[in-house]
Amino acid sequence: MENNIPVHVAICMDGNGRWATRQGLKRSEGHKAGSKTLEKLAIHVFKTGVKYLSVYAFSTDNFKRTKEEVDYLMNLFIIMFKTKLKSLDKENIKVVFSGRKDPLRKDVLAAMDSIVERTKNNTRGILNICLNYGGQEEIVDASKKIIEDVNAGIINKNDLNKEIFYKYLYQDLPPIDFFIRTSGEYRVSNFMLYQMSYSEFYFTDTLFPDFNESEFDKALEEFKLRDRRFGKN
Numbered sequence: 001m002e003n004n005i006p007v008h009v010a011i012c013m014d015g016n017g018r019w020a021t022r023q024g025l026k027r028s029e030g031h032k033a034g035s036k037t038l039e040k041l042a043i044h045v046f047k048t049g050v051k052y053l054s055v056y057a058f059s060t061d062n063f064k065r066t067k068e069e070v071d072y073l074m075n076l077f078i079i080m081f082k083t084k085l086k087s088l089d090k091e092n093i094k095v096v097f098s099g100r101k102d103p104l105r106k107d108v109l110a111a112m113d114s115i116v117e118r119t120k121n122n123t124r125g126i127l128n129i130c131l132n133y134g135g136q137e138e139i140v141d142a143s144k145k146i147i148e149d150v151n152a153g154i155i156n157k158n159d160l161n162k163e164i165f166y167k168y169l170y171q172d173l174p175p176i177d178f179f180i181r182t183s184g185e186y187r188v189s190n191f192m193l194y195q196m197s198y199s200e201f202y203f204t205d206t207l208f209p210d211f212n213e214s215e216f217d218k219a220l221e222e223f224k225l226r227d228r229r230f231g232k233n
């Protein structure tokens with residue numbers, strides 16, 4: 001890890017709804033503001049030297065929200081992937097997704113495919129967007145793929161270990177060094193459970209639409225002071 005900069009940062013982008021409600025706006029306005037924050041923030045994060053950024057955009061459990069809110073978010077994702085996030089392509093950032101396809105709409109899946117395709121040869125960093133994502137679901141889905149490969153003789157049950165397990169997750173990314181959650185909630189909410197085994201945690205009361213570049217820099221300064229021991233003395 002160069003200059004104590006985390007290799008892989010994960011952000012649970014929480015608090016969009018409260019940001020809007022506090023200003024007397026509809027929750028959807030908070031999601032729109034959050035998407036603008038992400039566009040700027042992602043570019044900044046890679047500028048600091050971070051190589052992998054995972055963001056929690058929509059959990060499998062978020063389908064429990066009203067149809068109006070889910071529809072708004074899905075339409076916002078389409079706009080983001082088709083137009084807004086083009087700036088990431090210019091910055092040589094590759095975009096990948098983690099999560100289940102079902103029950104995402106076809107037009108959402110097509111927009112996801114378009115940004116993946118457009119950025120696939122980019123090399124400066126990877127933005128992993130977790131959409132219709134669940135951490136327990138990811139472990140279950142990985143286990144199913146492993147069973148298939150064991151049954152097909154592609155891997156031997158006794159060769160399976162925690163490093164190989166990573167290769168069966170939605171994306172083969174390094175472990176998360178730094179996990180950030182905005183909006184004053186102190187929980188993981190089924191985010192990247194397997195990858196967080198030795199993550200440093202950072203919680204801030206700032207609501208995601210207000211989590212700007214300087215808020216990230218403040219978090220990064222705190223990360224640099226952490227004493228990571230990985231079980232050693």
Ligand code: IPE
Nearest residue numbers: 013014015016017018057058
């Ligand atoms: C995070 O903000 C975005 C998504 C979950 C899609 P919320 O929508 O959870 O905002 P709060 O937590 O209700 O304020």
Ligand code: IPE
Nearest residue numbers: 012013014056057058059189
């Ligand atoms: C987690 O936030 C999911 C995303 C940020 C996309 P939630 O707002 O859904 O989590 P809970 O319900 O507060 O645990």
Ligand code: MG
Nearest residue numbers: 014015016017
């Ligand atoms: Mg929330």
